[in-house]
Amino acid sequence: MAKEEHKGKTLPQIAGILGIGKFDTHFFICTGPDCCDPEAGLAAWQVVKRTVKALNPNLKTSRIYRTKVGCLRICQSGPIAVAYPQGKWFHHVTEDNAEDIVKYLQSGEIGPHPLEFTEHPLTAPEKDGAKASDR
Numbered sequence: 001m002a003k004e005e006h007k008g009k010t011l012p013q014i015a016g017i018l019g020i021g022k023f024d025t026h027f028f029i030c031t032g033p034d035c036c037d038p039e040a041g042l043a044a045w046q047v048v049k050r051t052v053k054a055l056n057p058n059l060k061t062s063r064i065y066r067t068k069v070g071c072l073r074i075c076q077s078g079p080i081a082v083a084y085p086q087g088k089w090f091h092h093v094t095e096d097n098a099e100d101i102v103k104y105l106q107s108g109e110i111g112p113h114p115l116e117f118t119e120h121p122l123t124a125p126e127k128d129g130a131k132a133s134d135r
């Protein structure tokens, strides 16, 4: 099985088309069913997709990659979402505030967002004894 537009392409080619390796934020949003009504989750997801596309019309240069998921293991007060590598976790992401959250992430602002409930930033793995930030 493959999406029609990916048929006949290699995985590296598909990754290139999607801009994987170029974005600086990967935003995951749960569409329920335990943290929220799936209808509300999907409504928020549609706003996330629309906002990311509006801010980043070219996939190859998009700064944000977005993915909907079935559970982030918090399972209450959703839709729950998380952005990496910032490690910012959000609660009650709705169709009314999803645009604001995506714009906040795209801005690179580091102060906490009002819907953020915890933070666990990821750091780049060490290579050859040096941190990515040292290079």
Ligand code: FES
Residues within 6 Å of the ligand: 030, 031, 032, 033, 034, 035, 036, 070, 071, 072, 073, 074, 075, 076, 078, 080
């Ligand atoms: S169902 Fe959304 S976090 Fe588990």
